[in-house]
């Protein structure tokens with residue numbers, strides 16, 4: 515072998531070894547990317563359906579109609595055994611459950627419905643006179659969410675609105691007959707948390723004791739949100755370190771902020 519060939523073989527061997535070592539050490543990350551983003555695209559292409567449609571089909575086949583707990587457990591099962599989906603999932607869901615149990619909210623707003631998992635989670639614990647308005651900008655997701663809500667038997671408690679969150683917040687008082695919000699769940703696109711909490715404040719929708727609960731403040735993170743909410747004298751915030759949805763090897767965080775400002 516001449517010196518050029520030797521150098522080439524050494525470079526290729528080095529590159530392959532480095533790539534293999536990198537893939538080995540990043541195997542959890544690679545597995546997560548595969549589950550969350552790559553495999554759905556392939557399944558969608560092969561089946562002509564979307565992950566959300568497949569989830570709905572699974573729920574209709576396996577969950578007990580009119581039983582929110584069964585719908586949630588079946589959705590968790592789908593995400594753990596079939597395909598990953600961006601639901602708040604069990605661990606964050608239990609924190610949300612505790613907030614709803616303690617707060618006993620009358621009027622709740624969720625930004626980011628997706629397939630309705632967290633909406634069902636919240637609404638199943640609401641008192642008969644309470645309601646949840648949940649906002650989803652994607653019409654396909656909103657359509658699936660309405661079916662999931664119906665399957666859980668919660669259609670009288672949950673209103674799924676298919677509009678951009680900012681537009682709904684500005685219309686809450688006029689169009690949706692909301693005076694104040696007891697609970698706000700921020701779970702839409704993360705860069706919008708800061709925009710929308712400011713609109714909620716401008717619209718004077720919070721009262722003393724209202725809770726703003728924000729998901730995914732670490733992964734992927736909500737730019738500017740934590741700095742804003744923790745730096746404001748109007749909130750008392752608590753951070754919870756939790757696992758990222760359905761990924762037991764990845765840590766995320768949620769932030770609960772109690773409004774203590776002027777009404």
Ligand SMILES: C[S@@+](CC[C@H](N)C(=O)[O-])C[C@H]1O[C@@H](n2cnc3c(N)ncnc32)[C@H](O)[C@@H]1O
Nearest residue numbers: 601602626628631632650651678679701702703
């Ligand atoms: C993480 S998912 C929500 C998951 C859901 N809360 C659950 O746990 O079941 C985020 C959703 O927010 C929606 N979204 C993003 N930007 C939005 C906006 N400006 N207004 C309403 N929905 C939005 C996305 O389409 C997506 O379905």
